[in-house]
Amino acid sequence: MTQTSWRQRTLNNTIRATGIGLHTGQRSTITLRPAPPDSGIVFYRSDLAPDTPIRANLANVVDTHLGTTLAPSADAPGVATVEHLLSALAGLGVDNLFVDVDGPEIPIMDGSAGPFVFLLESAGVREQSHARRLIRVRRRVEVRDGDKWARLDPYPGFRAEFTIDFDHPVFEAGQQSLGIDFTHGSYVKEISRARTFGFLRDLEQLRSQDRALGGSTDNAIVLDERGVVNRDGLRSPDEFVRHKLLDAVGDLYLLGCGLFGAYSASRSGHALNVALLGALLNDKRAWQEFTPQGPTESGLPALVDVKNRPIGDPGFAA
Numbered sequence: 486m487t488q489t490s491w492r493q494r495t496l497n498n499t500i501r502a503t504g505i506g507l508h509t510g511q512r513s514t515i516t517l518r519p520a521p522p523d524s525g526i527v528f529y530r531s532d533l534a535p536d537t538p539i540r541a542n543l544a545n546v547v548d549t550h551l552g553t554t555l556a557p558s559a560d561a562p563g564v565a566t567v568e569h570l571l572s573a574l575a576g577l578g579v580d581n582l583f584v585d586v587d588g589p590e591i592p593i594m595d596g597s598a599g600p601f602v603f604l605l606e607s608a609g610v611r612e613q614s615h616a617r618r619l620i621r622v623r624r625r626v627e628v629r630d631g632d633k634w635a636r637l638d639p640y641p642g643f644r645a646e647f648t649i650d651f652d653h654p655v656f657e658a659g660q661q662s663l664g665i666d667f668t669h670g671s672y673v674k675e676i677s678r679a680r681t682f683g684f685l686r687d688l689e690q691l692r693s694q695d696r697a698l699g700g701s702t703d704n705a706i707v708l709d710e711r712g713v714v715n716r717d718g719l720r721s722p723d724e725f726v727r728h729k730l731l732d733a734v735g736d737l738y739l740l741g742c743g744l745f746g747a748y749s750a751s752r753s754g755h756a757l758n759v760a761l762l763g764a765l766l767n768d769k770r771a772w773q774e775f776t777p778q779g780p781t782e783s784g785l786p787a788l789v790d791v792k793n794r795p796i797g798d799p800g801f802a803a
Contacts, residue, residue, distance in 0.1 A: 497609030504592025510698030513588030572735030573601035576672030622746030640747035642668025679727035
């Protein structure tokens with residue numbers, strides 16, 4: 486997520502990919518198209534008429550059960566399992582993109598954001614004339630659900646930290662907490678290839694609910710009572726917590742822009758991440774919109790508010 490430019494970005498070329506939906510089991514094709522400045526990320530159901538735009542923002546989140554689903558309204562057709570693609574877009578700093586999908590769900594690919602990163606890099610990412618729109622966290626915001634929690638704090642850049650807690654031998658033997666400063670780190674190297682995961686014991690119930698119909702060891706880490714079922718094992722000992730960070734980066738991009746702040750969470754999921762964004766936006770004193778104007782000596786941008794006034798150090802609460 487290292488950002489060397491502070492201008493908006495889109496793709497150089499249109500590119501397509503086909504795959505299976507994790508939950509629907511249906512094959513679909515996505516087409517990623519360059520978009521003009523200030524467009525944001527916009528999904529279109531190309532299999533339906535008319536082509537209704539579905540913007541990737543908090544207002545269009547209609548479901549967060551086992552994935553994030555966007556739709557123009559609760560009773561309208563939408564697009565499910567958008568989080569891995571959004572994560573890749575956030576990680577590569579793509580601000581504007583049109584995404585056509587000819588079905589109800591984004592393909593799961595290999596269960597990580599890696600294939601989407603490959604698509605985006607193959608199409609090429611280019612700068613546009615407009616400055617990026619960013620949101621700076623000015624004071625702590627936190628949401629809780631029992632022993633689960635997620636929070637945002639002021640920070641001069643973007644940092645994410647996550648803790649998982651599963652009662653299973655594989656998790657007990659591996660690292661369950663991880664923090665990464667993406668201001669200076671690499672999204673592609675650190676988390677983009679971490680795959681989603683699930684338990685065999687839950688599969689029958691999920692499929693009775695028309696979920697995980699396309700799930701397999703080709704697109705997820707599958708665990709039985711003893712360990713990992715996948716023949717190739719894990720890509721890293723802490724792949725599980727890395728994937729939770731991957732999901733969180735995608736969910737946070739539902740702000741509709743980049744974020745200056747520190748995200749931390751324990752046992753959070755899509756629902757709590759979305760609730761956290763809602764709590765942030767509902768507290769007008771907790772955030773400030775700004776545009777960056779060139780890097781300072783530290784490598785971070787000089788910040789101005791929407792009225793072009795300097796707002797000072799991005800890492801400290803006002």
